[in-house]
Amino acid sequence: DVKVTQSSRYLVKRTGEKVFLECVQDMDHENMFWYRQDPGLGLRLIYFSYDVKMKEKGDIPEGYSVSREKKERFSLILESASTNQTSMYLCASSLGTPSYEQYFGPGTRLTVT
Amino acid sequence: AQSVTQLDSQVPVFEEAPVELRCNYSSSVSVYLFWYVQYPNQGLQLLLKYLSGSTLVESINGFEAEFNKSQTSFHLRKPSVHISDTAEYFCAVSEGLTGGGNKLTFGTGTQLKVEL
Structure with missing residues (x-):
């Protein structure tokens, strides 16, 4: 079974802190994704990566950056957390073919106070 | 650009009744379509897909x-729902373009609540 794990289920940070969210997948998938999920807005893509050291902006990249130094690991970085970044963050991975579904981690609920 | 519309944000239904969750998409090219389900406090799981x-x-x-x-x-249906089907359901579309990314565009989700 494909497994996507995220470093924390719940996280509370203060405004202005630097926040790291980590995601690891164990199926040698080329693609990895970071989404945020908010009520009524569904899932919105923040960043994705289709290869090591490669990254592309999604629909809402402002305030976020990412790092992919190894194929299995994809990190989301909030350089200076703000209260409007309080959300559920979901990581996903998939093979490189367009027809292949994405596998999701359990999510990290981040609260910025 | 592709987009997905799920018109119903919530659908209440009694157990053993039929249900339909609606999904419409827009795209200028051929697409792959997916339905994902999210149970409380969990990530998304693939329910089914059309390739x-x-x-x-x-x-x-x-x-x-x-x-x-x-x-x-790409409407989702079930002829007789069970209480365990209570979850949020997301429709998603991929434009099936080769090359980097394989991005999905998600709808805003439909909360299915099955009542006794």
Whole structure:
């Protein structure tokens, strides 16, 4: 079974802190994704990566950056957390073919106070 | 650019009744279509997908969806729901372009609440 794990289920940070969210997948998938999920807005893509050291902006990249130094690991970085970044963050991975579904981690609920 | 519309944000239904969750998409190219389900406090799981061939696709737990190209729809149905089907359901579309990314565009989700 494909497994996507995220470093924390719940996280509370203060405004202005630097926040790291980590995601690891164990199926040698080329693609990895970071989404945020908010009520009524569904899932919105923040960043994705289709290869090591490669990254592309999604629909809402402002305030976020990412790092992919190894194929299995994809990190989301909030350089200076703000209260409007309080959300559920979901990581996903998939093979490189367009027809292949994405596998999701359990999510990290981040609260910025 | 592709987009997905799920018109119903919430659908309440009694147990053993039929249900339909609606999904419409817009895209200028051929698409792959997916339904994902999210149970409380969990990540998303794939429910079913349409890639090509038969326009009717089924899941192992009794859901089915039909791809209708002329109406650009991919509605999800189940003839008799169970209390355990209570979850949020997301429709998603991929434009199937080769190359980097394989991005999905998600709808805003439909909360299915099954009542006794």
